[in-house]
Amino acid sequence: EIVLTQSPDFQSVTPKEKVTITCRASQSVHTALHWYQQKADQSPKLLIRHASQSISGVPSRFSGSGSGTDFSLTINNLEAEDAATYYCHQTSSFPLTFGGGTKLEIK
Amino acid sequence: EVQLVESGGGLVQPGGSLRLSCAASGFSVGANYMTWVRQAPGKGLEWVSIIYAGGATYYADSLKGRFTISRDNSNNTLYLQMNSLRGEDTAVYYCARVGTWEYYDMDVWGQGTTVTVSS
Numbered sequence: 001e002i003v004l005t006q007s008p009d010f011q012s013v014t015p016k017e018k019v020t021i022t023c024r025a026s027q028s029v030h031t032a033l034h035w036y037q038q039k040a041d042q043s044p045k046l047l048i049r050h051a052s053q054s055i056s057g058v059p060s061r062f063s064g065s066g067s068g069t070d071f072s073l074t075i076n077n078l079e080a081e082d083a084a085t086y087y088c089h090q091t092s093s094f095p096l097t098f099g100g101g102t103k104l105e106i107k
Numbered sequence: 108e109v110q111l112v113e114s115g116g117g118l119v120q121p122g123g124s125l126r127l128s129c130a131a132s133g134f135s136v137g138a139n140y141m142t143w144v145r146q147a148p149g150k151g152l153e154w155v156s157i158i159y160a161g162g163a164t165y166y167a168d169s170l171k172g173r174f175t176i177s178r179d180n181s182n183n184t185l186y187l188q189m190n191s192l193r194g195e196d197t198a199v200y201y202c203a204r205v206g207t208w209e210y211y212d213m214d215v216w217g218q219g220t221t222v223t224v225s226s
Contacts, residue, residue: 001168034212036152043201043219044144044152049212087152091211095167096142096154 002026002090004099012105017078021102023071023088032092035064035073038101039084047086048073080106109133109215111202116220123192123224129185129202129217137180140205142213143187145198153198156187157205192224 003026013019023033031051036044046055048064051071061076075082083106088099115127129141143155156166156176164176175188185202199219206214 032210034210036213038152043216044203044213045216046206046212046214049206049214050210055214089152089213094165096157096211098152098154101151 001095002029002093002097004088004090004097006086006088006099006102008102009100010103010105012107013078014107015078015080019075019078019104021073021075021086021088021104023066023073023099025069025071025090028068029090029092031067032090033064033066033071034089034091035062036087036089037082037084038087044087075104078106082106109204111204111215111217113200113202113217113220116200116222118223118225119192120226121193121224124188124190125192125222127187127189127200127202127220127222129187131183131185131204134204134215135180136178136183136185140208140211141176141178141185142203142205143176143185144201144203144213145196146201146219147195147198150198155200157211158185160208189222192222194224196222197224198222 005024035048038044052064085101085103110132112130142157158176177186201219202217203213204215206212
């Protein structure tokens with residue numbers, strides 16, 4: 001099973017800041033790595049697919065990068081609505097796995 | 108509008124069974140890969156199962172033999188049959204559509220249905 005380790009677990013940031021969340025895989029997932037945003041009491045929402053592909057309707061301040069075992073999600077110019085938990089997700093091999101999540105608090 | 112609506116959750120005793128449903132609109136369940144993902148209270152996301160358009164199925168190792176994913180193309184509905192339920196199966200269960208077959212990202216999610224396993 002491929003283990004995804006996210007860091008940090010929690011981060012408190014102020015609006016307009018830039019934040020980077022990292023996701024490290026226990027073995028290469030190539031670019032089969034996706035990012036989701038889950039706001040409180042809501043379903044997850046796809047933010048980035050295939051490591052760096054943007055999703056229609058997702059603000060351009062969200063971007064992803066990486067390949068192999070090291071990936072990152074960057075959020076520029078943070079807004080209050082970005083308060084959520086962010087998950088990385090690998091689909092390189094079964095079982096599909098998710099990272100433990102990074103909770104983002106906007107001060 | 109593309110939408111998924113889950114139902115069928117509830118309170119069930121340990122050892123019991125439950126069948127979850129996921130009604131799709133705006134696209135065909137049978138022409139897509141479909142998945143189930145669950146989230147225990149206060150925990151992260153856990154992949155449960157996937158069914159391919161061709162009918163092949165895969166499961167999380169810990170669930171094999173207890174859970175069965177299926178679909179009814181005529182009703183455009185995805186199912187998850189859950190047997191021999193345990194306390195650790197308590198979770199919100201989401202169905203999701205796989206957006207691209209090459210990458211298996213999940214681009215449409217339902218609102219979730221809550222399963223509580225307790226005596």
